[in-house]
Amino acid sequence: MNDYLVKILTETLKKLYPDVQIPEITIEKPRIVEHGDAATTIALQLTKLVGKPPRNIAQEIKEALPSGGWIQEVEIAGPGFINFRFADSFLFDKLAEILNAGSEYGKGTQLDGKKYLVEFVSANPTGPLTVGHGRNAVLGDTIARLYEWIGADVDREYYFNNAGRQMRVLGASVSARYQQILGKNTELPEGGYEGEYIRDIAQKLVDGKGDSLLSDPDNIIFKETAEKLIFDDISRTLERMKIVMDSFFNENDLYENGSIQDVLKRLREKDLIYDEDGAVWFRTTLFGKEKDTVLVKSTGEPTYRLPDIAYHCNKLDRGYDKCIDIFGADHIATYPDVVSGIEVLGYDKERVDVLVYQFVTIVMDGKPFKMSTRKANFVTLDELMDEVGADVTRFFFLMRSPGTHLEFDIAQAKESGEKNPVYYLQYAYARIQSIMRKVFESYKFEGEANLSLLTHEVELKVIKDLMEFPEWIASAAMSKEPHRLINYLNEVATDFHKFYHDCRILGEDPALAYARVRLLAAVSMVMANGLSILGITAPDRM
RNA sequence: GGCCCGGUAGUUCAACAGGAAAGAACAGACGCCUCCUAAGCAUCAGAUCUGGGUUCGAGUCCCGGCCGGGUCACCA
Structure with a gap:
């Protein structure tokens, strides 16, 4: 139009x-x-x-x-x-087109033939996923779904590091708990992990290995067992949220396959790094930063920026047209270094893109709640889903613009029940299914419906709403703002509920009833497709 | 202090990359179930932090304040 x-x-x-x-x-x-x-x-x-x-x-x-x-x-x-x-005739033509497209309606071709990689969650396996990780996980997955709807071939990747100091502390924490269970008076290491899950992991080792590890408290098995069990737990949590990763990328591989050394070599060839005080520095002042940046510490250990650059090179080398990172606001400062890095190494910086979302403020008992995985002050995503379910959890993280702080009031989320906005959308869908069940008991429709019988103001408004669906998907995808789709679906639901109030089907003349049934079939389709993009179920009854 | 987000109704948030009269939800007031699910509909009340500028037109863009969060490590 x-x-x-x-x-x-x-x-x-x-x-x-x-x-x-x-x-x-x-x-x-x-x-x-x-x-x-x-x-x-x-x-x-x-x-x-x-x-x-x-x-x-x-x-x-x-x-x-x-x-x-x-x-x-x-x-x-x-x-x-x-x-x-x-013209009304135009609207009826569009409605017929929508019905024709069926479950494909809303799909776009903007990214046809493109390969995208969305990297998200990427929490190191030191503990269960918390509410703090939820926004990252849900945003990443939903943006991937949006890209898929406009034609892209999307892979989801989880990047992690199992070789750092935090992981060593994790292993030592498990070892300490293991010894405690077996009656020894060992204390948690300085800065150790206090969560109950550490004790569970230690108990599993006691069950499987008895006290055979007592003589070897530094055995790598403590860390490796913890890593495995925690990753299992994380995967289960993600699955509950309908998130399925295509790949897990271990930062350690970048060391083992020489990528890290290769990046250093190439940067050195271009004279973009130098040695000073025993460390290796990246000349980031050339790209407008106040200070140069350390890539390799004097201890010989790289800072996290170096593997980050190598990782992005790796992703681009794998042939993706675009690589999207989902970051919390705390990581924003590292991003320019990565972009500078890949750019000077000859990659097109337009091929990497980032979504920075603002932090989730947890509010508990009316007060902000400071979370720490190490101190075991946290609410896990599993606990949250036990309380409110996966649909509400996903919806909650998606309903606000990523650029704005999200206030997550635990008490309110738990209580929200019937008043939760997600039910407004799901209820619209369930209501339509209910109508359909009743209508088909008493009506038999044949041939084509005469859509031009849809003359009520709200009927025409609904058709206009439905026409906008593909634009809103594209808009949400390109701006990386899934909440736009929610706002749109809200409008569709509102207009449907008005229709429900003003127009009836049961008891109407069969020709009009048929036309309205077709209209509702289209609304149902849009709601179902929209909810599926958000990863939220569309229930037949509520 | 430099840089990055944000500041909209009592509260939590919208406003589709400058458009007409700033929208919801919750909280408050009031009305609607002999009628396809009242998890709904309808009515009322209520807001752009501040001072300049650009424009026919600014919540939106520019400059200066003020407030909140983040970030500026040889921590990840």
Whole structure:
């Protein structure tokens, strides 16, 4: 429709003002219903170029536009807006198209043939996933789903490091608990992990190995067992949230396959690193930073930036058109170094992209709650899902713009039950299924429905809503803001609930009932598809 | 102190990359179940931190304040 409007407007303007350089014509959707279905501000923009008052220009355009077709009415309003109202016949054609597309409706082709990699969660296996990881996990997965809906071939990857200091502390913590269970008076190491799950892991070792490890408290088995069990736990949690990773990437592989050394070598060849005080420095001042950055400490251990750069090179070398990272706000400072790194190594920086989301503030008993995995002050995602379920959990993390702080009131989330906004969407879907079950008991429809019987204001509004579905998916995907899709589905649900209130099916004339059934089939489709993108179930009854 | 987010109704958030009269939800007030699920609908009340600027037009863009969060390590 927009393309059509732009086309006829362009032709008209060329005729009217052959000497004027026409600016790009944009079509907007007015916020106010009375302002029509589509609008353009082109007359306002032409004021200076044409040298006439905007309303006069609008009037000239209106008179010169071809009449009929998809447009029923053209109106001039305010300072010079040109408003269009769609012809009902156009809406019915679109509805028929939507029904035709069925479960494919909403898909786009913007990323057809593209290979994308979304890297997310990426929590080191030191403990269960907490509410703090939830936003990352759900955003990453949903953005991957959105990309898939507009044509991309998407892989989901989990990046982790099992070789760092934190993991050593983890192993030592398990060892200490192991000794305690066997009656020895050993204390947790300095900064050790205090969570109950550490004791569970130690107990498993006692069950399996008895006291045979007492003589070897530094055995790697403590760390390895912890890593394995914790990863199992993380995978189960992700699965509960309907997240399935395609790959897990171990940072350690970058050392073993020489990528780290290779990156250093290439940077050195370009004279972008130097040695000082026993450390290796990256000349980040060349890219606008105040200080150069240490890549390898004087101890010989790299800082995390170096493997980060090597990892991104690795991803790009695997042939992805685009690699997206999902980061919390605390990691934003590292990102420019990575971009600089891959760029000087000859990669197109447009191929990496990042979504930075703001922190989740946990509110418990009306007070902000500071979480720490090490200190075992946390609410796990599993606990949260036990309370409110996976649907509510996913919805909660998606309903707000990633760029804004998310306040997660535990008490409210647990209590939310019937008042939770996710039920508003699911209820709309369930209501339609309920109607359908009843309708098919008493009606038999044959042939094609006569959609032009849909003349009620709210019926037409619903069709207009449904028409927008593909645009909103694309918009949510390209902006990496899934909440836009939620806002949209909310509007569809609202208009459906109004329809439910104003229009009936049972008891109506069969022809009208049939047309309405078709309309609801389309609404049902959009709700089901929309919820599936969000990873939320669409229940047949509630 | 430098850089990055954010500041919208009592509260939590929208506003689709500058458009017309700033939308929801919760909390508050009030109405609707002899009617396909009241997990719903309808009505009322209520907001753009502040000072300049750009523009026909600013919550949105620019500059200066103020407030909150993040980040600036040879920690990850």
